[in-house]
Amino acid sequence: MKNGKPSRKEREYLRHRQEILKVALKLFSEKGFHNVSMHEIAEKSEFAVGTLYKFFSNKEDLYRALMLEASNVFHSSLMAALATSGSELEKIRACVEAKIKVFMDNLDYVRLYMAETQGVSFNVKTSLDPEIMDRYEKFLKQLARVFENGIKKRLFKKFEPYLLAVALDGISNALLFHHVEYPGAHSFDADLIINIFFQQVYEKEDLRDE
């Protein structure tokens, strides 16, 4: 059937790889790296253990691949949001909205990704990829730059921009975590974050103190 497309074997290969990753993501995010065995992944993905090793050189490599994907999804989405045109406040609002969206759209990834960015990587092996840390760092720096510009323009009060970035990220994460753990306990949206954090840090025109 079909003729010589650019690939074919390759697409098959990719599909299989994807399938394995999907199952592994589900399992890792539910039970954590150490509480999932290769046999379990094999079983759930309907491949043999040996086959897994054709796709990933070992368990850690498989995990790393997942983290990388997660990092891609989150990072690109957040960076894109920060690049929005508009005022500094608008950029940041876009960023918070994007964060809530990727968060909700990728709940399985959330647990993996958060274990890396939040509070360093605890348990999992020797803190994985510095690559991922770097990216997170880059995001925070970019966010800090937005704050910095906002401060220069006298839109925001004078706080160390990087710390503002850390703080905003902290609030967002905390609220998102809470929401994921107790959905529906307290309604919650992007505006709330913006309001709690911002309405305030955002300096009212008639109160500039500098």
Added chain:
Amino acid sequence: MKNGKPSRKEREYLRHRQEILKVALKLFSEKGFHNVSMHEIAEKSEFAVGTLYKFFSNKEDLYRALMLEASNVFHSSLMAALATSGSELEKIRACVEAKIKVFMDNLDYVRLYMAETQGVSFNVKTSLDPEIMDRYEKFLKQLARVFENGIKKRLFKKFEPYLLAVALDGISNALLFHHVEYPGAHSFDADLIINIFFQQVYEKEDLRDE
């Protein structure tokens, strides 16, 4: 030597137990639960493996005991701070100060404790003690109550108190984590948290909008 104190064997027992816990805390906090073996704990604490099992029925039990201790230290300190007399703002300031202090005084515990409260408990077995979760929950509720009172007295703007509690906690954790990971990168103290979060949520007398 010495005569019949209320105990003696018991104090000896406790001392030994304490010694084991101390070593385990150090190791777990450095390398994570799964990357520390009972043999390593035995070696470092200068007991035999078998002896460890006289004190703790298994590895998980040992870990659990540590978490409980950590929880005690943190929880009692934070609750005490919230019970301070004074205005709502003062209570909350006391709480943030207490948090920074216990945090700094117990860096080894921090990693263990945070893995539990922040972002649920990832990796380690089936999310440990609900007891610990309960306590954390209690703390947040108490903090929320303070916010609630502050709102009633028109000291703070009207936000869902529980979410304010989550948010404040989130900011504090994020900044503390950052500080622990990159000490000296950006100076940082209780006032900063209070200012970023509060100066603002705290409603200026001349701006009440309700």
Added chain:
DNA sequence: TCATATGTTGAATTTTAATTCATATCATGA
């Protein structure tokens, strides 16, 4: 001093899970 209880030891056992690899299956094209 000796018998008993209490605490300690670490080699041996058991468990658990990662990783390998000889064998089987399948797809392709001669």
Added chain:
DNA sequence: TCATGATATGAATTAAAATTCAACATATGA
């Protein structure tokens, strides 16, 4: 149809820890 290379298989191997327990040490007090 058959030969060949590419893939997939899963029982067998290996590795790493957790846990046990019979033997040893030490303290107590009769």
